[in-house]
Amino acid sequence: MRDLFNRLHIAGKLMTVAGLAIAVLLLLGFSAVVLETRSSVGELSDRSAIAQAEAEGNLLRSDIARFEATARTLASTMGNLHASGARDRAAATNVVKTDLLKSREALGAWTMIAPGRWDGEDAGKAGLPGSSKDGNFRPYWVKNNGALKQNPSDEADGYNKPFFRRAFDSGDGAILDPYTFDAGGRTVLMTSITQPVRSGGQVIGVTGLDMELGTISERLSKLKPFGTGRVMLLSAGATWVANPDPARLGKPYADAGLEEVKAALASGAPRVLAEIDIDGVETRRVIQPIALSGLNATWALVLDVPESTIAAPARTIAWQLVIGGLVIVVAVLASLFYAAGGIIGRPMAKLSGAVDRLAKGEDCAIPELDREDEIGTMARAADVFRQAAADRAEADRRSAEEQRIVTTAVGEGLDAMRQGDLTRDITEEFPAGYVSLKDNFNAALAELRRMIGAVANSADGIQSGSQEIAQASEDLARRTEANAASLEETSAALVQIDQRLKASASASTQTVRRADEALSTVSGGRVVAGEAVAAMDRVSLSARGIDQVIEGVDKIAFQTRVLAMNAAVEAGRAGDAGRGFAVVADLVSALAMRAEEEAKRARDQLTVTQTDIVTAVDAVQRVDGAFETISEGVGEVHALLGRMAEDNQAQSTAITQISVAVSTMDHSTQQNAAMVEETSAAARNLTTEAGSLNDQAARFDTGGQTERFRLSSAA
Numbered sequence: 001m002r003d004l005f006n007r008l009h010i011a012g013k014l015m016t017v018a019g020l021a022i023a024v025l026l027l028l029g030f031s032a033v034v035l036e037t038r039s040s041v042g043e044l045s046d047r048s049a050i051a052q053a054e055a056e057g058n059l060l061r062s063d064i065a066r067f068e069a070t071a072r073t074l075a076s077t078m079g080n081l082h083a084s085g086a087r088d089r090a091a092a093t094n095v096v097k098t099d100l101l102k103s104r105e106a107l108g109a110w111t112m113i114a115p116g117r118w119d120g121e122d123a124g125k126a127g128l129p130g131s132s133k134d135g136n137f138r139p140y141w142v143k144n145n146g147a148l149k150q151n152p153s154d155e156a157d158g159y160n161k162p163f164f165r166r167a168f169d170s171g172d173g174a175i176l177d178p179y180t181f182d183a184g185g186r187t188v189l190m191t192s193i194t195q196p197v198r199s200g201g202q203v204i205g206v207t208g209l210d211m212e213l214g215t216i217s218e219r220l221s222k223l224k225p226f227g228t229g230r231v232m233l234l235s236a237g238a239t240w241v242a243n244p245d246p247a248r249l250g251k252p253y254a255d256a257g258l259e260e261v262k263a264a265l266a267s268g269a270p271r272v273l274a275e276i277d278i279d280g281v282e283t284r285r286v287i288q289p290i291a292l293s294g295l296n297a298t299w300a301l302v303l304d305v306p307e308s309t310i311a312a313p314a315r316t317i318a319w320q321l322v323i324g325g326l327v328i329v330v331a332v333l334a335s336l337f338y339a340a341g342g343i344i345g346r347p348m349a350k351l352s353g354a355v356d357r358l359a360k361g362e363d364c365a366i367p368e369l370d371r372e373d374e375i376g377t378m379a380r381a382a383d384v385f386r387q388a389a390a391d392r393a394e395a396d397r398r399s400a401e402e403q404r405i406v407t408t409a410v411g412e413g414l415d416a417m418r419q420g421d422l423t424r425d426i427t428e429e430f431p432a433g434y435v436s437l438k439d440n441f442n443a444a445l446a447e448l449r450r451m452i453g454a455v456a457n458s459a460d461g462i463q464s465g466s467q468e469i470a471q472a473s474e475d476l477a478r479r480t481e482a483n484a485a486s487l488e489e490t491s492a493a494l495v496q497i498d499q500r501l502k503a504s505a506s507a508s509t510q511t512v513r514r515a516d517e518a519l520s521t522v523s524g525g526r527v528v529a530g531e532a533v534a535a536m537d538r539v540s541l542s543a544r545g546i547d548q549v550i551e552g553v554d555k556i557a558f559q560t561r562v563l564a565m566n567a568a569v570e571a572g573r574a575g576d577a578g579r580g581f582a583v584v585a586d587l588v589s590a591l592a593m594r595a596e597e598e599a600k601r602a603r604d605q606l607t608v609t610q611t612d613i614v615t616a617v618d619a620v621q622r623v624d625g626a627f628e629t630i631s632e633g634v635g636e637v638h639a640l641l642g643r644m645a646e647d648n649q650a651q652s653t654a655i656t657q658i659s660v661a662v663s664t665m666d667h668s669t670q671q672n673a674a675m676v677e678e679t680s681a682a683a684r685n686l687t688t689e690a691g692s693l694n695d696q697a698a699r700f701d702t703g704g705q706t707e708r709f710r711l712s713s714a715a
Contacts, residue, residue, distance in 0.1 A: 053288030564589035
């Protein structure tokens with residue numbers, strides 16, 4: 001190899017040395033850049049994956065928060081009904097029928113009151129609304145082919161199941177691990193969100209909402225982090241809630257890194273599992289816990305990205321650098337070849353030919369005598385052969401000094417450039433043949449300095465702007481979350497007002513029915529009073545008829561007495577023969593007198609009776625008038641109550657519409673909060689990348705901007 005190098009021409013040797021030096025420098029620089037790039041890409045990938053998981057976790061937390069808020073409101077309403085004494089099972093069953101059941105994810109709403117804790121002993125109440133076969137109050141609204149149906153829960157040993165015991169024993173909200181359920185002929189993966197029902201400071205039961213998890217699984221399956229990744233979801237018990245493989249849904253986590261997953265769920269801190277084997281593919285797995293604080297549980301989003309996808313940017317940059325390095329080496333070697341051929345090769349070939357001819361004794365002109373460089377010196381040395389030794393020594397010394405100046409200045413400049421100092425221009429005076437090299441080097445250094453300065457300025461501006469965007473996004477996120485909380489409280493208050501208005505409307509309707517019954521009773525009383533007046537009138541007419549009969553009897557008695565007197569007169573005329581007839585006449589006269597007395601007493605009694613009848617008729621007429629007045633008052637009360645019931649119903653309908661609108665605004669606000677979180681995460685990523693770019697630019701010293709670069713990097 002050394003002999004081959006020695007046989008090369010000067011141009012070939014220069015090209016070989018320069019090419020090897022440039023290749024070694026490029027290889028070292030490119031290797032450092034590739035390693036730094038790969039490390040930075042891995043860190044950025046992890047941060048980006050965690051940011052995406054945080055954004056998706058906020059959206060998931062928002063979905064579950066709607067069910068949690070509704071369950072909490074339902075539990076509060078049931079507790080308030082019990083505490084206020086409004087324990088009608090039909091009304092309470094209607095309260096369980098929440099508007100959230102209209103959403104696609106909601107499968108059912110239910111309440112389980114502990115035995116004997118709602119309205120006394122449960123025995124004998126099996127037929128009441130919302131009551132189970134044993135009389136316990138356990139209403140359950142469930143979707144059946146798109147329609148809501150109320151089926152009281154009759155599940156055996158239901159009071160000992162986790163969906164009741166967890167919230168009842170702890171007194172706090174809870175969310176169950178996913179489980180499968182047959183809903184309308186299809187098997188779905190679902191969970192239950194429960195809240196305790198409190199009355200008078202004691203837990204009397206549990207209310208809950210059944211939530212289908214299929215929608216969440218579908219949404220997560222559409223996410224493709226970095227183009228080839230996937231997003232999955234684990235419950236607090238490390239059970240798959242969302243997974244591209246349907247066979248794993250509802251099954252425990254069985255992949256590598258189970259202990260890391262459990263540690264992340266326990267601590268709430270994200271974990272990154274690097275280079276694990278997932279179905280034969282080397283994968284980077286990010287575990288991002290999602291704290292469901294109101295339900296005392298922590299779920300976790302799982303992001304899988306193939307290691308090959310993460311390493312792709314580093315490989316791409318490496319190939320680009322290799323190709324760029326080869327282009328640079330070829331360009332430099334070509335430039336050196338052309339420069340060496342024009343400056344050294346061809347003149348030296350001419351001079352060598354002339355010297356050879358001189359050595360052979362040929363008489364020839366020495367070329368390049370007018371040049372002032374080494375070739376000209378050699379030409380003049382050949383022309384003045386006798387002074388060759390002295391001239392050659394002087395020329396060698398001069399040449400060595402000039403080359404030392406050139407190589408030293410260029411070497412120092414390249415070394416400063418390697419260390420990041422772009423302010424080291426070549427200021428030494430170069431020989432005439434190397435002036436263009438000095439000018440080209442300084443011009444290239446100035447251009448590189450300008451380019452690095454522009455990159456640093458841009459990075460500084462990007463970092464400042466991204467920080468402002470991130471700060472604004474975080475402020476907006478906090479305000480949006482506050483608005484969401486206010487809307488949630490407003491929605492809960494409107495639900496309570498709606499339930500109270502419905503209860504008031506129901507009470508008004510019952511009062512209207514009672515008023516109808518009272519009105520019917522008063523109308524019946526008036527009819528009876530009318531019949532009594534008619535009967536009294538008939539009795540009065542009968543009394544007048546009796547009076548006429550008594551008057552006739554009195555006349556008969558008077559005439560009988562007159563006849564008896566005539567008979568006594570005739571008996572007296574008859575003497576002894578008429579004595580017996582006289583006795584009969586006396587008896588008849590006495591009987592007539594008694595008849596007159598009895599008729600008189602009957603007339604007196606009849607007079608008193610007629611007076612009493614008149615008094616009774618007057619009293620009955622006054623009662624009828626009172627009934628009429630009562631009937632008019634009850635009619636007015638009936639009309640007023642009817643209008644009140646209609647107004648309450650209209651207000652209930654309006655409040656329901658307002659509640660729906662507030663719920664919609666709450667949902668939109670939650671979505672806005674999630675989008676703001678995504679924007680904030682993106683701004684933070686942009687800030688980090690701008691800081692990284694600024695750090696890279698700060699490695700170079702460009703003179704006037706040096707201090708600013710260092711300050712930007714420190715910030």
